[in-house]
Amino acid sequence: MAAPILIDGRAATRGQVGGVERWAQELVTRLPLIAPTDYRVVAPSARFAHRLGYPWEQVVLPIQAAKCDAPLILCPANLAPVASDRAVVVIHDAAPLRYPSDYSRSYVAMQRLLLPRLVARSRAVITPSHFSRDELVELCAADPRKVHVVVPGVSDHFRVAADTTDVLERFSLRRRSGGCWREQGGDGQASHSRFDSRPWPYG
Numbered sequence: 001m002a003a004p005i006l007i008d009g010r011a012a013t014r015g016q017v018g019g020v021e022r023w024a025q026e027l028v029t030r031l032p033l034i035a036p037t038d039y040r041v042v043a044p045s046a047r048f049a050h051r052l053g054y055p056w057e058q059v060v061l062p063i064q065a066a067k068c069d070a071p072l073i074l075c076p077a078n079l080a081p082v083a084s085d086r087a088v089v090v091i092h093d094a095a096p097l098r099y100p101s102d103y104s105r106s107y108v109a110m111q112r113l114l115l116p117r118l119v120a121r122s123r124a125v126i127t128p129s130h131f132s133r134d135e136l137v138e139l140c141a142a143d144p145r146k147v148h149v150v151v152p153g154v155s156d157h158f159r160v161a162a163d164t165t166d167v168l169e170r171f172s173l174r175r176r177s178g179g180c181w182r183e184q185g186g187d188g189q190a191s192h193s194r195f196d197s198r199p200w201p202y203g
Contacts, residue, residue: 002071003068003069003070003071004037004038004039004040004068004070005038005039005040005070005071005072005073005074006039006040006041006042006061006064006065006068006070006072006073006074007027007028007031007032007039007040007041007042007073007074007076008042008043008057008061008073008074008075008076008077008080009024009028009041009042009043010024010043010044010048010049010053010056010057010077011024011049011076011077012024012025012027012028012041012043013043013044013045013046013048013049014046014049014050015046015049019092020076020077020078020092021077023076023077023090023092023152024076024077026153027074027076028041028043028076031074039074040068040070042061042064044056044060054079057075057079057080057081058081058082058083059081061073061081061084062081062083062084062086065084065086070086071086072086072087072088072123073086073087073088074088074090075087075088075089075090076090077090078090078091078092079114079118080118080122082114082117082118082121083121084121085121085122085123086123087118087121087122087123088122088123088124088125088126089118089119089122089124089125089126090125090126090127090128090150091115091118091119091125091126091127091132091136092127092128092132093127093132093135094115094132094135094136094139094140096108096111096112096115097111097112097115097135097139097140098135098139115136115139115140116140116141119136119140119141119142119143119146119147120140120141120142122146124146124147124148125142125146125147125148126147126148126149126150127147127148127149127150128149128150128151128152129149129151130149132149133147133149
């Protein structure tokens with residue numbers, strides 16, 4: 001039997017949940033359920049979920065992968081072991097490189113050091129949009145053939161049919177066909193519109 005793919009579960013252990021953590025939590029939960037023999041989650045204790053976890057991710061994780069002869073390490077939260085050529089890393093965006101003033105100097109310095117090396121060294125890079133793919137190609141000199149766009153899925157909690165009438169009325173919005181939202185002025189006339197190409201229920 002082939003060794004399973006390791007999933008880096010460090011981000012999934014964080015108490016504060018943002019978009020990256022949510023994506024990691026869904027992966028570490030759902031992939032082993034879909035294919036129990038194909039995936040194995042490895043994660044440090046919660047105290048290593050944030051900065052203390054960098055050494056674990058860079059040193060311990062690739063050692064574990066080598067010991068069990070894992071063919072790949074799936075890293076869903078922007079970072080992966082730089083020294084390993086088994087990593088498939090999900091890089092959600094290149095915001096620290098594009099907008100460095102929005103982050104601490106130490107974090108920007110780390111991202112500038114690691115991200116270009118990660119995209120060069122990793123077996124493959126996954127990113128959630130063509131925009132992010134273009135950013136990685138521009139800012140990290142990523143090989144476009146190596147960067148794959150995989151749009152994140154959402155859980156069933158977001159698929160429940162909801163009555164949006166109250167929200168539309170509260171913000172003076174009316175839904176129009178073709179994904180065009182129109183905001184009503186005080187006289188009830190549309191003051192401006194914004195095209196949104198996303199399909200129902202988001203458009």
